[in-house]
Amino acid sequence: MGRKIACLAAATIALLAQQASADPFSDLAVLPTFYTDAAMKTMKPMAEFKKAWFAMPKRDRTKMTKACNDPAMSKPHAAFCANVLALGGAN
Template sequence: MNFKVLSLGAVALAMMGSAALAAASGTSALDDPAKMSPFFTDAGMKTLRSEADFKTAWMAMKPDERTAVLKDCGDTTLNKAHAEFCAMAKKMGG
């Protein structure tokens, strides 16, 4: 009986841990290098492209991706880390 309880407890903990990892693992569009790299001139994603190049990259995104980025830019914490990008994205609009 104790073995069954311990086994069920271990399974429950594993499931909760998996859910927590999934929730914490880069759910922000702003933290997705594949989506963000076209907007920057360098691999470290520190220097934004020119406004014209930014607009080209912005318009190449799917509308739902642009919406997700703008939503993330509306988050105060995320915006702090990506302030320059978010300012340009808001300028481009939806």
Template sequence: MNFKATCLAAIAVFAIGGTAVAGALDEPSNMAPFYADSAMKQLKPMPEFTKVFMAMPKDKQDDVHRLCQDAAMSKPHAEFCADVNALAGKS
């Protein structure tokens, strides 16, 4: 019975963890610094975008890079992810 409980706990942790990371591109507090307007429709010019991105902790940069490689995650953020992908290898 302990094995079954352990497996269920592991699955729950992965499910919760995956959901939390998946939402990183949907969190306004994470995304707002990259936009020039309060409606978050216009991305900052690339030099400013780069400056904001490089100011992020390395692990957060890696998470954003990884999420932008996922087609389902990047589709609603195509313009943002195009800029992030342009920065690949520069961090």
């Protein structure tokens, strides 16, 4: 029984570590709130973007700000990151 618990605990820790390092842009449940279309090609105006930004949990805003400061991560999301950085990466 102890071995099963140890294995389960190790698997849980591995899954949590994987989630912590995941690409914050891969959360497609959050990103559509920043776009006007389903294809996520047209960004909402800054006022609406700002409202959606501050509706996100602080930890998610922090992760996205860090990703936008990384040139390799931000390049595919240039318009989004420009808005994030225009907000000063506000947390």
